[in-house]
Amino acid sequence: MWFFRFLAIGLLSGILMIPLLHSPRGDGFEHLRLNAIMSLEVGWFFLVPISLVAGVWKAFSSRELFRTAPPDFVLGGITFAFGALVLHQAMAASRWLNGSPSGVGDPDGEYVMAAFAELSGVVIMIVGMVILISRAVTVIDSREADIPAPTSR
Template identity: 75%
Template sequence: MWFLRFLAIGLLGGTVMIPLLHSPRGDGFEHLRLDAIVSLEIGWFLTVPVSLVIGAWRVSFFSRRRRPAPPGFVLGGVTVAFGALVLSQAMAASRWLNGSPDGVGDPDGEYVMAAFAELSGVVTVLVGAAILIDRGVAVRHSRKGVVPASTSR
């Protein structure tokens, strides 16, 4: 579960890189969407490994800190919503790239990037869903308290 937690944090942390990496090549919302998707993917290549390394150090036996609490419903819900947003925007960008868009240098290369973003969106939704399912099962098990039988007559 720790792996999924830090993977989700890395995926959500990739959004910080969107305004820093790319500038739109053309005019219009479609070009802005495509450049945001490409920037997000570049951001993921930077933030996900860093997040996983920091998470491995934080959970390792060599760390003197306590282990972090298990991920909860908020992280799972935000991750599912973010993955759905990425998936919907990547699907819209790939539909736009299937036509003959103006101002795109290599439509095939950009289409591959949009397809990779679709795959990443699906993975993000699955990571969030796994966190939600695991947390729901943990809550259900914690509420099934066993009440000891009374020993007095």
């Protein structure tokens, strides 16, 4: 489960790149949305591998067996909600780019970036669901293990 934990952390930390936006080519919210999506993708390109390497280092650097608790419901819920937000914004950007937007240099290239963001949003939602399902199964298993056996007298 450490893989999904550190993958989720890497995907969520892509938000750190949004403040580093370059100035949009045009005016309006649509251009800002497209730049934010592209900044997220750049952030994922750098931060997801760094997060996974940190997870591998954490897993193999400890002398004792690497056993952590599974990721919590909070990480899974935030990851799922973030994936839904990315998917929604990427779909809106794709619809906008399908029209004839003004101020976009290469609509086809920008559309590919929006389509990649849609795919990324779906993957983020799947990672969130895997974390949530894994945690739910762990909770159910732990509750079953704590049930004392009935005694007959």
